[in-house]
Amino acid sequence: MEEKKLDVKSIIGFVLIFGILLFMMWSNQPTPEEKAAEEKVKQEQVEAEKAKVEAQEDVKTVAVEDFSNVQPGDSLQQLAAQNKLGAFAYAAGLASQDVTVDNGVLHLIFSKKGGHLSEVKLSKFVDFDSIPIYLVKENNASFNINFGTTDSRILNTKNLPFQSLVTKNGENTLVSMKLKVSETKFLEYLYVIKPNDYMIDFTIKSQGLNTVINGSQDIKLDWYQTSKRHDESISYENRYTRLTYQHDDGSVDKLSQAGEDEETVEDLDWLSFRQHFFSTILVSDTPLKSVTLTSKDLVEDEKIDTLFTKRFGAKTILALTGNELNQNFGLFYGPTESKTLSSYEKNLEESIPFGWGLFGWINKFLFIPLFTFLSSYLPYGVAIIVMTVLIKLAMSFVQYKQYLSQMKMKILKPELEAIKEKHKDNKMKAQQETMALQNKAGASPLAGCLPALIQMPVFYALFMFFPVAFALRQKKFLWADDLSSFDSIYQFPDGFSIPLYGDHISLFPILAGVAIFFYMKLTTGQQQMSAPQQEGMPDMAKMMKYMIYFAPIMMIVFFNSYASGLSLYYFISNLISIGILLVIKNYILDEDKILAKIQVQKAKPKKESKFQKKMKNMMEQAEQQKQSQKKNKK
Incomplete structure (x- = not known):
């Protein structure tokens, strides 16, 4: 069956519908006079309610x-x-x-x-x-x-x-x-x-x-x-x-x-x-x-x-x-x-929402002292940039491990595809041999996920830190008048607002969104090249392609009214991540050397861990049960 695709006319139709909806929302916005009247009525209601409450309490x-x-x-x-x-x-x-x-x-x-x-x-x-x-x-x-x-x-x-x-x-x-x-x-x-x-x-x-x-x-x-x-x-x-x-x-x-x-x-x-x-x-x-x-x-x-x-x-x-x-x-x-x-x-100080548990500890004992030290010598915007650079350099080994794992999986991909083809009628056997090959070669899909998990506490701690950092309040940097508020570069006409986005355009979230797009473009491509083709993978690949566009849009939309200091951090952080990734890819990791090491590791006898043995036994038992069920049906 031929895959359905959006033609030019359909795209134009969607754009026109979206434009009509925006115009309707804009035209239905209250005028400044109506807004002022609503504000006055509401204030009068508040005062009347307050007077009513005080009158009741006076009687008491x-x-x-x-x-x-x-x-x-x-x-x-x-x-x-x-x-x-x-x-x-x-x-x-x-x-x-x-x-x-x-x-x-x-x-x-x-x-x-x-x-x-x-x-x-x-x-x-x-x-x-x-x-x-x-x-x-x-x-x-x-x-x-x-x-x-x-x-x-x-x-x-x-x-x-x-x-x-x-x-x-x-x-x-x-x-x-x-x-x-x-x-x-x-x-x-x-x-x-x-x-x-x-x-x-x-x-x-x-x-x-x-x-x-x-x-x-x-x-x-x-x-x-x-x-x-x-x-x-x-x-x-x-x-x-x-x-x-x-x-x-x-x-x-x-x-x-x-x-x-x-x-x-x-x-x-x-x-x-x-x-x-x-x-x-x-x-x-x-x-x-x-x-x-x-x-x-x-x-x-x-x-x-x-x-x-x-x-x-x-x-x-x-x-x-x-x-x-x-x-x-x-x-x-x-x-x-x-x-x-x-x-x-x-x-x-516990009343400040620096995050619960580990995240709060990271902020109180690492990021607050570090930022306080940097901002005592540098302008606040520059202090954010320097702090971001230091954090990314400290976490660069995690990015290195993540990329190394992806490269190993990319090298093993032909062999993994061959195992899948050889045992296409026996999925359990294919999984057993896949695990055995990855174990011998010292490569595992989980090895690429663990570094990302290690970065999560740092990511979340900084997400909590910047919006409540009092030191950023009313501090200017470049076009941002206040690093604790949004950095508006364009204000929509009075009464016009885009749902979820707001009534203004902030620049730092846009820059951060663009940086996220290019970073995901690099990392997603590498992941797709290293991932063996399996059932459902075409849909997963399509989903990853959508995420390349969805994540930057989310950044631009939902961070439009967030602290510009936080968006500045994300922008610099992703730029540095792109730079580190390119350095690792082009100057540190050599695919031929990694392949040679994998061959040496494969040649060595690899002792299975207790966990691997247990997993292997469980898979074998499951396969035996499956085979016996087939015989009983016959």
């Missing part, structure tokens, strides 16, 4: 009596006048103000309402649009203690008035925020801010409140934060934004990266509202017995959901010590950077 702050007339906008004085603060009505009459502290790396505002941080700005960083990095701002975070009182009220600290006091202790700034029943009875948030430090010492304690707080009811800590967008690609940033936590035994776990997730965790050391390059971390001096963690993905459509990535939450119970609160924490607001996090000796 009053006693079990009927306070249905409470409004979200009621002032503290109004609440006090209506006797809704109970013993804490004293606090509403005290003069207080917000507190602003700058320690060189953090610009902090402590709110008199609720006593916690209402604004956290990282002084040394800006986002992709040169706007300062705010981890907390405009009510995107809430820190609340919910407790019952002895006069049957339920109060939330986030709605109550704290009196502020700022003092100095050497170079450290102490911020005391007190929720007072009297001058000697109060709930206090005490913050110790050290110069140029991202970690704030934070203590929650009470004094004289044993007659005010109902000790028979749980004292609940409720903390949430909505992560603001800081990267150019919100979907890429969202991929590396995840709630991470550590148990007191040192094991680290995470909530789901996508969708909604909730989990109750026992004995927690710390929890991290980790964003791609910045994190908010709560560290407890004593393990928190039970914490309910929540995560919600807020990016359903990256064209519309452009402000926030995820909403994180944590709820736990605060224990009383001698009828009083006394809990010590650390609050970290800063870069998700290995060097910075490891300096606190709390294992916080």
Whole structure:
């Protein structure tokens, strides 16, 4: 039967259909005005929902009596006048103000309402649009203690008035925020801010409140934060934004990266509202017995959901010590950077997704120190290139072994084909003789696969390393403005985007795809020449031909919005692989010499290993069973 082929007309038809689909997708894109309207509606919905939640929680702050007339906008004085603060009505009459502290790396505002941080700005960083990095701002975070009182009220600290006091202790700034029943009875948030430090010492304690707080009811800590967008690609940033936590035994776990997730965790050391390059971390001096963690993905459509990535939450119970609160924490607001996090000796660097098990070890003990050393002397793009060269040279022996195995199989191919033809009616016998010949010659198809498997841990470790390498953030190289983001050389018109690909064209993924194509062209050709023809092999050969084109296309499409530093690595890595392969092929390996060695090895008596003997016996037994089944059928 004649094999069907695509003619020119069919190809033109497919191209026209594809073009029509692209035009339809482009024409159906919302206009900038429509997108702005959608964004405005969505923001109004978010604000309305937030106001609704806060209104519900404000109502919960009053006693079990009927306070249905409470409004979200009621002032503290109004609440006090209506006797809704109970013993804490004293606090509403005290003069207080917000507190602003700058320690060189953090610009902090402590709110008199609720006593916690209402604004956290990282002084040394800006986002992709040169706007300062705010981890907390405009009510995107809430820190609340919910407790019952002895006069049957339920109060939330986030709605109550704290009196502020700022003092100095050497170079450290102490911020005391007190929720007072009297001058000697109060709930206090005490913050110790050290110069140029991202970690704030934070203590929650009470004094004289044993007659005010109902000790028979749980004292609940409720903390949430909505992560603001800081990267150019919100979907890429969202991929590396995840709630991470550590148990007191040192094991680290995470909530789901996508969708909604909730989990109750026992004995927690710390929890991290980790964003791609910045994190908010709560560290407890004593393990928190039970914490309910929540995560919600807020990016359903990256064209519309452009402000926030995820909403994180944590709820736990605060224990009383001698009828009083006394809990010590650390609050970290800063870069998700290995060097910075490891300096606190709390294992916080484990919140960075460098890969599990062996892959994480390779990154922490090899690639991070190596890249840190190189980038201290070289521009970051050049450091990536030098690091890639060193890695490829170190792994060149693996490529040598792989190519040597392929060449041996190529030399043995005529003999293997002869064995197959000789025993075409006895596949078992053909396999036995094939294995015997390969064993004598010291050649095996597996020998070509093992080197590739050895390279996999290195490949995966680097795949994890580059996207989370903080050092690459906003570092330029050639046409790439930011090695931690995509290197766009062309932006499509507003509203136009290609599914899976994006609304721009990045150059490094294209270069990497071209390099992968030529490398696969060289290696696939060698594999096809060395592989003996077997049943099914024509289809396999066709599949390998498709892979030559499929793999580069995958690289170009799916890495279009990835970190350009990672695409640069793949581009240089494949160029070096091509160079090493050509050197091995043309200057190191000699086919005549390899053939001579094979002949010498074949002439020597080869002792079978226990595994080979076992495999041979199994094959013989299977052949005997097959022959007996044939006789029984006759």
